[in-house]
Amino acid sequence: MTLLYDLLDYNKSFVADEKYKDYVLTKSPNKKMVLVSCMDTRLTEMSFKSLGLKNGDIKHIQNAGGVISHPYGSTVRSILVAVYMLGVEEVVIMGHHDCGFGALKPEPMIEEMKKRGISENTFDVLEHSRINIKNWLQGFDSVEESVKDSVRKVHEHPLFDNNIPVHGLVIDPDNGKVDLVVDGYKKD
Ligand SMILES: [Zn+2]
Numbered sequence: 001m002t003l004l005y006d007l008l009d010y011n012k013s014f015v016a017d018e019k020y021k022d023y024v025l026t027k028s029p030n031k032k033m034v035l036v037s038c039m040d041t042r043l044t045e046m047s048f049k050s051l052g053l054k055n056g057d058i059k060h061i062q063n064a065g066g067v068i069s070h071p072y073g074s075t076v077r078s079i080l081v082a083v084y085m086l087g088v089e090e091v092v093i094m095g096h097h098d099c100g101f102g103a104l105k106p107e108p109m110i111e112e113m114k115k116r117g118i119s120e121n122t123f124d125v126l127e128h129s130r131i132n133i134k135n136w137l138q139g140f141d142s143v144e145e146s147v148k149d150s151v152r153k154v155h156e157h158p159l160f161d162n163n164i165p166v167h168g169l170v171i172d173p174d175n176g177k178v179d180l181v182v183d184g185y186k187k188d
Helices: 003-016 043-049 074-085 106-115 120-128 143-155
Strands: 033-038 059-063 090-096 166-171 178-182
Touching: 033 043, 033 074, 043 059, 043 166, 059 074, 074 090, 074 143, 090 143, 090 178, 143 166, 143 178
Parallel strands: 033 059, 033 090, 090 166
Antiparallel strands: 166 178
């Protein structure tokens, strides 16, 4: 495995040739928004370009599925930091069609873990600790419902400032089309 060493080699010229100068920004985003989207490689640039955003415009959090799965996990914590400490005034949750996490079934992944040496005992211990691995590794049937659920989890969070709108979007990675699923300006 040499990928990391190749990257670090490249970094030497990045610094020495001052290529970094094109990317130096201030800490505060140009647009006061945080975007939560999937880690899908197809969306690395498209989630930005499809909305006319450029490097440095917003805070961007990516995880598998672009979902909020736990109220006290690092994604929600990042949203709260963005809102309370970094001046963010709007939250956008973006799901996407053809999502690898959405299609995730726990069983094949658990099988893969066992094949790579995670013992049966480890799963038993987790089960006894009331950690439901199958739920945790379960994807979703409908991306729209997943986005709505994540929006709801942010809204219902006891530490969230509900004056901040939380929007829900779904993007199609094949053509860049973005659909509005939850309009956070409209309070229900
Ligand atoms: Zn995805």
